[in-house]
Amino acid sequence: MYPHITENNLINRQTYHYIECESSDFFDAYKRSRTDYYNKHKLANMLQVVSFLREIETRYNTAFFPNDYRYVTSIFASAISECLENTSTCLENMNFLVKAFEVQKRFYHAYKEKLKYVDPEQYNCIEHYVVFSLLLAIISIKSNNFKYLSTLLKINDTLLSIQSQFSSDIFESLLSWSITQELRLVNQINVEIKE
Amino acid sequence: MRSLNSIGMIAAPSLRTAAYLQILAQNNFVVSKVYFFVKKENEVTLEKTLDIEGFDGFLPSVSLMNTICKFQIPYEIINETDMNSEYALQFIHSMPEGFLIYSGYAGVILKPALFESGKKFIHVHPGLLPQYRGSTTVYYSILKENICAATAMFMSPQLDAGLKLAEETFAVPSRNVNIDYVFEPYIRAKVLLKAINIYFEKGAFQETEQSEKGECTYYVIHPILKNRALQSRSLL
Numbered sequence: 001m002y003p004h005i006t007e008n009n010l011i012n013r014q015t016y017h018y019i020e021c022e023s024s025d026f027f028d029a030y031k032r033s034r035t036d037y038y039n040k041h042k043l044a045n046m047l048q049v050v051s052f053l054r055e056i057e058t059r060y061n062t063a064f065f066p067n068d069y070r071y072v073t074s075i076f077a078s079a080i081s082e083c084l085e086n087t088s089t090c091l092e093n094m095n096f097l098v099k100a101f102e103v104q105k106r107f108y109h110a111y112k113e114k115l116k117y118v119d120p121e122q123y124n125c126i127e128h129y130v131v132f133s134l135l136l137a138i139i140s141i142k143s144n145n146f147k148y149l150s151t152l153l154k155i156n157d158t159l160l161s162i163q164s165q166f167s168s169d170i171f172e173s174l175l176s177w178s179i180t181q182e183l184r185l186v187n188q189i190n191v192e193i194k195e
Numbered sequence: 196m197r198s199l200n201s202i203g204m205i206a207a208p209s210l211r212t213a214a215y216l217q218i219l220a221q222n223n224f225v226v227s228k229v230y231f232f233v234k235k236e237n238e239v240t241l242e243k244t245l246d247i248e249g250f251d252g253f254l255p256s257v258s259l260m261n262t263i264c265k266f267q268i269p270y271e272i273i274n275e276t277d278m279n280s281e282y283a284l285q286f287i288h289s290m291p292e293g294f295l296i297y298s299g300y301a302g303v304i305l306k307p308a309l310f311e312s313g314k315k316f317i318h319v320h321p322g323l324l325p326q327y328r329g330s331t332t333v334y335y336s337i338l339k340e341n342i343c344a345a346t347a348m349f350m351s352p353q354l355d356a357g358l359k360l361a362e363e364t365f366a367v368p369s370r371n372v373n374i375d376y377v378f379e380p381y382i383r384a385k386v387l388l389k390a391i392n393i394y395f396e397k398g399a400f401q402e403t404e405q406s407e408k409g410e411c412t413y414y415v416i417h418p419i420l421k422n423r424a425l426q427s428r429s430l431l
Contacts, residue, residue, distance in 0.1 A: 016417060016418060019418040021422045027419065030419050098414070146335050146339060146416075147413050150413075150415075150416050151417075153420070186420075189420075
């Protein structure tokens with residue numbers, strides 16, 4: 001039994017604290033939660049992933065921001081740029097998003113200062129969570145940093161928990177791509193363990 | 196026994212506190228006083244033991260009260276669990292010790308007001324700094340470098356960013372040693388002992404600034420990565 005995909009992780013927020021997780025049954029159940037999904041859905045390719053992210057970046061960059069709040073769309077636009085540019089070493093916006101998600105397990109549409117959100121009800125934009133998953137997969141592959149892989153596993157738990165709310169087929173194929181990358185990175189650790 | 200007159204301990208009734216007191220006492224050090232922040236009705240937790248195997252002198256099967264009595268360590272119960280409360284702040288301010296080993300409740304972030312009390316709080320973080328700031332770093336360190344480590348430092352308002360006092364790396368233990376309940380408290384205690392030894396020999400702590408490069412802040416590790424880290428250990 002893999003316990004971290006609930007009916008809706010945005011509501012039943014997972015803390016991931018002090019979990020008994022040493023058994024191979026636990027690991028097998030995790031793998032099933034992923035393979036069951038990507039076996040049922042079309043898989044996006046890297047070109048489609050980048051194209052989707054560039055389209056989001058353009059759309060979010062041209063959004064109108066009526067006041068001085070820190071809008072999450074604006075942060076995502078900058079984070080996309082950070083993650084897709086090969087020369088970028090600064091991940092300031094990406095790290096803000098990681099912190100926001102790790103602390104609150106949600107993205108609110110705007111923040112006043114630090115992580116103080118403007119409207120407690122506005123955290124349901126599924127597109128934000130899909131974009132975040134893709135960015136984490138890309139940055140995990142590029143950096144080989146387990147910090148990002150850990151958050152990738154959490155966001156994909158969340159997306160799997162709300163998959164029935166996906167409004168577009170493209171979200172399904174993008175999530176399939178992200179899950180495939182996630183599982184490959186986790187299996188890579190297995191190989192290192194066996195060595 | 197060597198009495199550390201200027202060093203007290205702020206403690207929750209936990210395995211980390213047990214490891215600190217046991218390892219210090221086994222090396223003939225006794226702090227000035229242990230201040231247990233625990234509700235009166237929960238004082239019984241000081242008698243609690245855990246029936247699991249110990250490691251290199253740290254025995255979770257020995258209760259805090261047993262260690263306190265055996266080594267005659269002065270202690271006081273503070274009927275409060277919130278270190279950030281006004282009462283705790285006033286109380287800590289009134290403590291005679293200038294240095295306080297912090298072994299409080301896990302996950303609590305101390306408010307800046309505590310750092311204005313004039314006390315120096317000694318915390319031992321389970322990872323090298325600044326490379327492994329944040330949470331569950333012992334597991335990230337196993338995955339990345341196949342080592343465990345701990346760093347003693349003076350706490351600062353910024354998370355895990357204070358002046359370093361001592362650090363040490365350790366080999367990853369075999370699968371029969373529980374990391375959360377035994378090994379992590381043990382390595383923290385060993386590094387605390389190292390910092391105290393320096394203080395006792397030189398009459399002062401040896402403070403080192405953290406490097407400005409290589410900083411990384413981690414968050415609670417996903418259980419799948421924890422599973423992989425645990426599985427990576429040898430069966431011996």
